[in-house]
Amino acid sequence: xxxxxxxxxxxxxxxxxxxxxxxxxxxxxxxxxxxxxxxxxxxxxxxxxxxxxxxxxxxxxxxxxxxxxxxxxxxxxxxxxxxxxxxxxxxxxxxxxxxxxxxxxxxxxxxxxxxxxxxxxxxxxxxxxxxxxxxxxxxxxxxxxxxxxxxxxxxxxxxxxxxxxxxxxxxxxxxxxxxxxxx
Numbered sequence: 001x002x003x004x005x006x007x008x009x010x011x012x013x014x015x016x017x018x019x020x021x022x023x024x025x026x027x028x029x030x031x032x033x034x035x036x037x038x039x040x041x042x043x044x045x046x047x048x049x050x051x052x053x054x055x056x057x058x059x060x061x062x063x064x065x066x067x068x069x070x071x072x073x074x075x076x077x078x079x080x081x082x083x084x085x086x087x088x089x090x091x092x093x094x095x096x097x098x099x100x101x102x103x104x105x106x107x108x109x110x111x112x113x114x115x116x117x118x119x120x121x122x123x124x125x126x127x128x129x130x131x132x133x134x135x136x137x138x139x140x141x142x143x144x145x146x147x148x149x150x151x152x153x154x155x156x157x158x159x160x161x162x163x164x165x166x167x168x169x170x171x172x173x174x175x176x177x178x179x180x181x182x183x
Contacts, residue, residue, distance in 0.1 A: 006064060007127050009083070011119035014112060016068040016083065018060055019053070023069055026078045027053055035105050039141040041164060059086065065128055067100065070116060072107070079107035082116040084124060087134070090162050093175065096134045097124065101147070113144075117151035125180050132179045136161075138170040148176040 008016045019027070030036055031044035031052070044052065060066035068083040080103035088095040099120055101113050117135075124130040135153055137144040138161075149155075153176035160166070161173045 006060065007123070008068065009116070009119040009123035011115050013073050014079075014082075014116050014119065015071040015073055016116075016119070017071070019057055019069045023078060024053065027081075030080060030102065030104055033104065036102060039138050039144070039170065041168060041170060056081075056085075065097075065124070070101075070103075070112075072112070079103050079112060082113070083120055084128075084133070091159055093134060093156075093159075093177075096132070097130055099124070099133050099135050099178075101144075108143075113147045114150040117147055121151060121153075121178055130180070132177055135176045135178075136173050138164075139172045139174050140169055145174060145176070151178070153178045 006018055010016070028044075028046055028049045031049040032046075034043055037043045056067045060068075063086060065084045067081045067085055069078060070080050070082045071077060072079050080101065082101040082103075083099070085098045085100060086095060087098040099117060101116060103113060121133060124133050133153075134156075135144075135148050136159075137148075139158065156175045156177045158172060158174050160171050164171045164173075
């Protein structure tokens with residue numbers, strides 16, 4: 001990571017950390033879970049998960065931020081991923097820093113996504129120096145849009161995601177953004 005030690009977000013109930021090889025089975029199983037992946041074009045094969053795993057770990061090393069492993073402090077167990085990603089697909093707002101999250105069903109309904117998103121945004125603005133952070137999801141993904149609003153992000157519009165098939169219900173996306181406080 002640039003400059004040495006990885007700076008990590010902090011929150012009351014969550015631990016953010018770099019991914020370790022021992023986390024691989026959890027990560028692959030989460031990406032293969034139909035409920036977890038219901039707002040994505042498909043569940044991920046083991047090969048697709050390994051490719052994402054390698055990209056995430058490289059991004060943490062190269063940029064000093066990324067999609068962190070997230071644990072519950074109460075249980076000590078992994079509950080998903082959360083953090084930042086450098087999005088560079090073709091759109092009028094890219095390239096940009098994106099905030100995202102993916103949690104296992106057992107972690108849903110406890111406010112973890114909102115708590116983690118707030119912690120990540122604060123970390124991104126105060127410690128990583130981001131000016132703005134975007135989040136986007138399929139228009140049908142109402143749970144993630146609730147998290148975006150609860151985390152203080154504002155809706156900026158809609159777009160058709162270039163990496164999703166035009167005939168898919170997931171093609172239309174909503175775009176949210178948060179800026180450095182005080183802007």
